[in-house]
Amino acid sequence: MADSLLAIDRLCYRHGDRQAVREATLVCQRGEILGLLGPNGAGKTTLLSCVAGLLAGFTGAMAFGGTPFRPAHDATARARMGLVPQDLAVYEELTARENLRFFGAMQGVARSSLDAAVARGLALAGLDDRADDRVASFSGGMKRRLNLAIGDLHEPELLLLDEPTVGVDPQSRNHLFDSLLALRQRGRTLIYTSHYMEEVQRLCDRIAVMNDGQIVAVGTAAELAVHAGIAGADLEQVFLKMTGRSLRDQA
Amino acid sequence: MKLWSTALWLLQKDLRLWLRDRTGMALGLLLPIALVTVFGMVMKFAFGGSGGMPKVELWVVDEDGSDASRKFVDALRDVGMLAVRPKAGDAPIAAAKARQQVLDGEAHHALIVQKGYGEALAAGKEPPLGMVRDPGRSMEAKLVGIGLMQATMAAGDGRSMPWLLASAMRRQGMSEQGIAGVRLGMDMVQKVVDRFASGGEPELRATGAQPGANFDMGALFADMVPVAREDVVPPERPKMLSYQLAQSVAGMTVMMLMFGLMACSSTLLQERDQGTLRRLLVSRAPRPALLLGKFLFCFTVGIVQLLILFTWGEVVFAVGAFRDPVTLVVLSITWAAAATTFGMLIAVWAKTQKQAEGLSTMLILVMAALGGCWFPLQVAELPLWASVITHSTLTHWAMTGYQGMFWSQKHFTDPLLLRTIAVQWGFVVVGAFAAWRIWRARYLAK
Known part of the structure; x- marks a missing residue:
């Protein structure tokens, strides 16, 4: 795929007895903002940690700009990415x-x-x-x-943002959105995780939905709604349809 | 990115953070100074007795009030190993009060100079003396006994010798007839000694000796057994330095450095808890440099702390810390590296700050006690198993090194000091490797 910056192919990662990520396949296009949505424990942070180089023991493959990519063992590869962690x-x-x-x-x-x-x-x-x-x-x-x-x-070519707007006031949130959009205009590629649906809908070009360690759907908000069989519904309804309404308390 | 430049950036950042928290930094530096000062003062005054022995407190009640009894009490005050109470000039106490003090545990020995002391002494008889004592204080009893002997001989100008010997022989079961014979011989000896002490008989003096010069009966009996003495003192050791003081300054310094460096090492756990470690791990920085940077920071703080503590020890106690700067630097670099490694090992092993604090406090206190930071175990005769345990502590080797420098005035090229340095660097190499392995297993990509 000519425009792909990051390609994840059937990535699996196990935390002890728990399969945190199952056969995750995802392509992030160069210059886009890709939203990563999922309930707690869906595997978003584990997937981002594999991409960022914090976890190495996964199976499957990753490619960055078309070349194989093992960031955990390659400082130069890590330098092509930036991480904005949820912690301050x-x-x-x-x-x-x-x-x-x-x-x-x-x-x-x-x-x-x-x-x-x-x-x-x-x-x-x-x-x-x-x-x-x-x-x-x-x-x-x-x-x-x-x-x-x-x-x-x-x-960095790719910026990984893990819930970067937690606990901020509307003014700062707006400033952050403007900053992220400005970064995209400069050609930067962003992967953005959040639990705020309106943020994701406003910012992201495409959205990947994760549930129980798997990527269950990828597309624009409208495409996801069609995929979920509730065309025209807002993203929150689509999300709940895809991931269910049961509580997810698993860390 | 280069290993060392990354590590130096980390060092610079941590030093900046350290300097910024001025209260924390001041507490970290002042606490060891306060402890060194307190322990140093305690050692200086508690062990300021004769030959570095602790002074033994002896309460004295003079019921006789004669010139002879007063002279005897004054002689007791002159004995270096005794601290006579009440002090000269303080109000005297009665025998009943002294007895009560012993009963209450406020005193362990009280000497009662009973009525008739002066008269008995003048008559050449055994003077009436009583001792109220706590039988559990056997060590003090021996020292009091020696002090009494010295004071009795000094106060009696040697005239006490006949009755002392007679009394001793009577206790051994000699008959009064036998004792009379002993006294007859002793009286003859006494007369000759008196004539010599008075300086009136030139034929009793060795050629060139001055009449009666420096005649000290107390000292005469203190050194009765003829031993050819040879005082061997390193020429550069400060005259005011006692073994206990040197041990105290070195001991507190060694122990407090471990506490200080433990606090520094725990910044690794802080990095994890505040999320900055995660950010550093995904950066371009070489991962070994992250641990190396922490090591350099802790090591630098350790060197600063040692420099301040030894400067303080020199200014306040004149321990001669800077007599041999090269040895001081070599020993300090070695100990700072070993203590830093210890701190890093705890920091990488611990999963929480509480774990790190609990384990390190326990280990540091145990190592300080076993390694001789509190009491000079280096000179103690320990059974093999105990000796093995003390030798297995880092503090033992640090203390042996510093005491070798302070007390024995050894240079770092001395085999003893080289051994202590080698053991500590051995720990640094093994400990650093272990710390890296643990850190990699715990924090790096899995």
């Missing part, structure tokens, strides 16, 4: 600028380019005027924006 993975006692500089260095940004990368990150997060304040003094929304900027510091 920042150092609260450092300033925004210090956080960006440090993670930029960890991502392999050259010293000569570091200042420019930090400036770009501050602009992306809308934190230019608070660059030298400690993160501990930031609101939840500001921290979320910084969290996103850190993930994008090295301008």
Whole structure:
């Protein structure tokens, strides 16, 4: 597939006795925002962890830009991706600028380019005027924006976003959406997981639905509705139809 | 990305975080200083007696009030191993009060100089002395006995010798006739000694000796057994330094460094808990560099802590820490590396902060006690099994090294110090490898 950036082919991963991901097959096109939806315990985080290089013991195959891809054992491959984790993975006692500089260095940004990368990150997060304040003094929304900027510091081809808008106010959420759309305009590819249906519907070009470790459907929101046999229904109804209404308390 | 440049970035970041929490940093540095100071003071004063022995407290009640009894009490005060109470100038206490103090456990030995002491002494008889004591304090009893002997001889200018010997022979079952014979001979000896002590008889003096010069009856009997003494002291050891003080400064420093580095190592667990470790693991940074960076941070903090503690020990206690800077640096780098490795092992093994704190506190306290950080076990005669246990602690080797430098004034090229250094670096190599394996199994891709 000429435009595919990431291709996942029949990926399986087992957490002890539990099959967390079953035969997951998914293609992420270059330059798109792909939503990844699923109830708790569906296998979204495990799948993202395999892609990010945090888990290695999976079966199946992955290709990045058409070439085989084993990020757990290949730092260069990992450098082609960025991760925006659900946790606020920042150092609260450092300033925004210090956080960006440090993670930029960890991502392999050259010293000569570091200042420019930090400036770009501050602009992306809308934190230019608070660059030298400690993160501990930031609101939840500001921290979320910084969290996103850190993930994008090295301008990765693929950005993995794991519920990046948890606990933020509408203003910050809007800023994050604008930032993500701006990244896509710059040619970046994004995989976006969230439990907020309206976010996914607003942002994502296509949506993959995971349930019980499997990818059960992929397409636009309208295509998913047709696939679920409830054409014209909103995404939440489609999601519930595909994944059921029973509670999912499994971690 | 390069291993070392990544590790140095991590070091820089952690140092910045460390310096930013000034209260935490100050507490981390001040607590060891406070402990070193307290223990050092305790050792300095508690073991400031004769030859580094602890002073034994002896309560004295003078019921006689004669010149002779006062002289005897003064002589007791001059005995280095005794701390006579009440102190000179304090109000005297009655025998009943002294007895009650022993009963209450507030005192363990109380000497009653009974009425008639002066008269008996003048008559050459055994003077009436009573001792109220706690029989469980056998070690103190021996020291009090030696102190009494010294004071009696010093106060009596040697005239106590006949009655002391007579009394001793009577206790051994000698008849009064036999004792009379002993006393006759002792009286003759006494007369000769008196003539020599007074300096009036030139024929009793060795050629060139001054009449009566420095004649000290107490010292004469303290050194009665003729032993040719040879004092062997490393020439550069500070005169004011006692073994206990050197041991205390080194011991507290060794122990507190482990606590300090444990706190540093737990930043690895903090990274995990706050999610930054996950972010670092998916970055381009070489994964071994993440552990190396933590090691460098803890090691750097350890070196800073050691430098501050030894500077404090030098300023306050004059332990001679900087007499041999090269040896100090070699030993400190070695111990900082070993203690850091220990901290890293705990940090990678523990699944929670609580696990890390609990295990490390227990291990550090046990190792400190067994390794001689609290008490000088290095000089103790231990059974084989106990010796094996103490030798298996990291602290033992660190303490042996530092005491070798402070007390024995050894250079790091001395075989003993080289052995301690080699053992610690051996632990660093094995421990670092183990820490990497555990970390890889626990945190890296599975």
